Amino acid sequence: MTIDIPRDTRTEAIASIERYFQENMEERIGNVTAGALLNFFLEEIGPVIYNKAVADVQERLQTRVMELDIEFHEDELQYWRKSDRQRKGR
Structure with missing residues (x-):
């Protein structure tokens, strides 16, 4: 199952990832790379959170x-x- 998020939420999430890297990792991450990282999180970790929510x-x-x-x-x-x-x- 693919976890999709609305476009505006995706945009905000990518901006949040970029900011996180800038403030906590002391390096910049590009928009494309942040988007790829978000895709990874949604595909790899998203189902764990989703399944926990369904179980709850x-x-x-x-x-x-x-x-x-x-x-x-x-x-x-x-x-x-x-x-x-x-x-x-x-």
Whole structure:
């Protein structure tokens, strides 16, 4: 699966990589090289992050599904029990 990012986000990411190299590596990296590095990150590391996000969402959804019976449970066949309690209270 290819991870695509919007064009404006890609442009900002490339500028961020260029700035990172300039400020932290004390060397300049060109726009083309920064773009290639971004492609590498998206292809090599992107799926790791994506898969982790999917696993986190699955875990959260499974937890919510397991809580549905607690949150929305209704006792069954309660008419006569309620009716008997009301008669005793008179």
